[in-house]
Amino acid sequence: MWYASIPSQTVVWVVNRQDPVLNTPTVTKLSANGRIIIVDGQNATEWSSPMHTINVTGASAAWLHDNDNFIVSSYWSFSPESVAWQNFDYxxxxxxxxxxxxxxxxxxxxxxxxxxxxxxxxxxxxxxxxxxxxxxxxxxxxxxxxxxxxxxxxxxxxxxxxxxxxxxxxxxxxxxxxxxxxxxxxxxxxxxxxxxxxxxxxxxx
Incomplete structure (x- = not known):
């Protein structure tokens, strides 16, 4: 992730910094159990977010806030209690x-x-x-x-x-x-x- 408004690309967060994806293209998805996954051009999972400590339903959603916090939340509520994973923790x-x-x-x-x-x-x-x-x-x-x-x-x-x-x-x-x-x-x-x-x-x- 980087600032959208700074001309020189300024990276502030990387999800898979130790395991770069070599088999392109890649896609980022929200799985049925509410985990963020990165799949490569062969549809193989290159990275996934950790298992959640709260119950995540099929109504889950992922949302990138303008403060750079990328959140997976259950029930679309985005209340602190519903957050299953967020990049601010990592x-x-x-x-x-x-x-x-x-x-x-x-x-x-x-x-x-x-x-x-x-x-x-x-x-x-x-x-x-x-x-x-x-x-x-x-x-x-x-x-x-x-x-x-x-x-x-x-x-x-x-x-x-x-x-x-x-x-x-x-x-x-x-x-x-x-x-x-x-x-x-x-x-x-x-x-x-x-x-x-x-x-x-x-x-x-």
Whole structure:
């Protein structure tokens, strides 16, 4: 997926970054049991979304929101309770407004962002930015197994290593509860385009 309005193609999400489809053409479908599938020119399934944790009926639908969240929902309702799968649960190299970076214990999902291998190769790179759950809530940038940056622990107001994480244009939030712990941000001006990226070239966020 990429921005429609930016002349230079700017990819923000890839579903099958480790398994590119070689047998073209391809088609993306919504299966009868509500799973997104990619089939190749021989009608062989190249990729499918995970099995759902909720019941999905034949009335299910898939919908790409304008915020880049691609949702499979039961009963066409698109309420949070009806969402069976969404790409926001599986970020790649980019965190967009509304995405969560962290751990959802209830869904058993860990949301990290990992760099592309290079600007022309969108497979997994060597840099990963993620939350480490411990006594203190803190985010780390890894190069392979090595920590190269730490945000500092969250003190209830800010990440102590990033005290200037404030802006008139953005709202930053950190949530820690029994079910999930995550960082997210939103934009006050909807005309502003923003993305939080792990860069493969220089190893920065």
């Amino acid at each position: 970020p790649t190299a980019t965190l967009l407004p509304g995405m969560k970076l962290g751990v959802d214990i209830k869904k058993d999902i860990t949301r990290n962002i990992t760099s592309w291998r290079s600007r022309s190769d969108l497979s997994l790179g060597t840099y990963t930015f993620k939350l480490i759950l411990s006594r203190l809530l803190e985010f780390f940038l890894f190069q392979g197994p090595t920590i190269i940056y730490a945000s500092g622990p969250y003190n209830g107001a800010v990440l102590t290593g990033v005290p200037d994480l404030r802006s008139q244009d953005f709202t930053f939030i950190v949530v820690s509860s029994r079910d999930e712990t995550y960082y997210s941000y939103s934009i006050r001006d909807p005309s502003l385009l923003s993305r939080f990226v792990v860069d493969a070239t220089v190893g920065l966020v």
